[in-house]
Amino acid sequence: MMGPVLAACLLIILSTAWISQANEALCKKDGGVCSCNNNKNSVDCSYKKLTAIPINIPTDTENLKLNYNKLRELEPTAFHGLNKLTYLNLQWNQLQTLPVGVFDHLVNLDKLYLTSNKLKSLPSGIFDKLTNLNKLWLQNNQLQRLPNGVFDKLTSLNDLRLHNNQLRSVPEEAFDSLEKLKMLQLQENPWDCTCNGIIYMAKWLKKKADEGLGGVDTAGCEKGGKAVLEITEKDAASDCVSPNTTTAIPIGTMTPASVIYDDIHEIKVPQENFQKFLGYQEPDHLPTQPQCLMSISGYLGLMMSLMLTSAAILYVFHFLKKA
Structure with a gap:
């Protein structure tokens, strides 16, 4: 017979194993997609090929991993009810935009990782509610500009990464609220040091x-090889227009329609391009000539079938009436 001490030890081992398994169990509420660790209030949804965020993630979740998935967009309410989150990882997805207000309920968020997505711009006020944020990683995206005041509310931020984007300058006072910043990564951006829009950034970097x-010192000019913090007002004397700014066309420079019309007949269009336009484009563009003929043929065939069917029905009714 098993001794009482041995039985007690076996019971403890089995209990520990059961508790450990329960803590690492699949989250039942979201359909069993993600792994949960209840002791750490952690939910791991990484490497799941997700195209949408699982529903009903436990409301007490503090750490949420959604990295290495296939997320292209987020619902504005994706994180509503998760106001205890302190860690959110969205790295290595395919996000192209962020909806306004998507992070507004995450008032306790400490770390936000958006690295390696396809973001080209950020909505105004996207981070305004994240007043406790310490880390914000936005590197390896396609950001072309930053909205005015995008970091104004992030007074607790100490680590900001913007490297490997398409930024040419930053708005005036963009970094002024970041008094606790300890690390800033700006390399691998095409900083335009010929335009006076870079002067604010140059002076701020020099001061810091x-x-x-x-x-x-990681921000380098696109041309010339200088660091941005070395640029002076003499270097950046040009009053350039940002490529992201929409400007009205002066009326005096507009080309009269008659001139445009007169020049049309002189444009030489290669025969192969003309054929491509008429009939050889990809199926998801203009229909080809054979496709048009097939569509017309199909339509006529359908009409003929309907006419024959109608005639047959009328003949049957007529025959039954005589009978």
């Missing part, structure tokens, strides 16, 4: 370099 902020 003197204060010992890490990473301020």
Whole structure:
């Protein structure tokens, strides 16, 4: 017979194993897609090929991993009810935009990772409610501009990564609220040091370099090989127009329609391009000539079938009436 001490030890081992398994169990509420660790209030949905965020993630979740999936967009209410989140990882997805207000309920968020997506722009006020945020990683995207005041509310931020994007300048006062910043990564952006829009950034980086902020020398000019913090007002004398700014066309420079019309007949269009336009484009563009003929043929065939069917029905009714 099993001794009482051995039985007690076996019971403890089995209980520990059961508790461990329960803590790492699949989240039942979201259909068993993600792994949950209840002791750490952690939900791991990474590497699941997800195209949408699982529903009913436990409301007490503090750490949520959604990295390495196939998310292209987020619902505006995707994180509503998850106001205890302190860690959110959305790295290595295919996000192209962020809806306004998607992070507004995450008032306790400490770390937000958006690295390696396809973001080209950010909505105004997208981070305004994240006043406790310490880390914000936006590197390896396609950001072309930053909205005015995008970091104004992030007074607790100490780590900001913007490297490997398409930024040419930042708005005036963009970094002024980041008094607790300790690390800033700006390399691998095409910073335009010929336009006076870079002067604010150059002066701010120079000041922060003197204060010992890490990473301020990582911003290099697209041309010339200088660091942005070395640029002076003389270097950036041009009053350039941002490529993201819409400007009205002066009336005096508009080309009269008659001139445009007169020049049309002189445009030489290669025969192969003309044929491509008429009949050889991809199926998801203009229909080809054979496709048009097939569509017409199908339509006529359908009409003929309907006419024959109608005639047959009328003949049957007529025959039954005589009978």
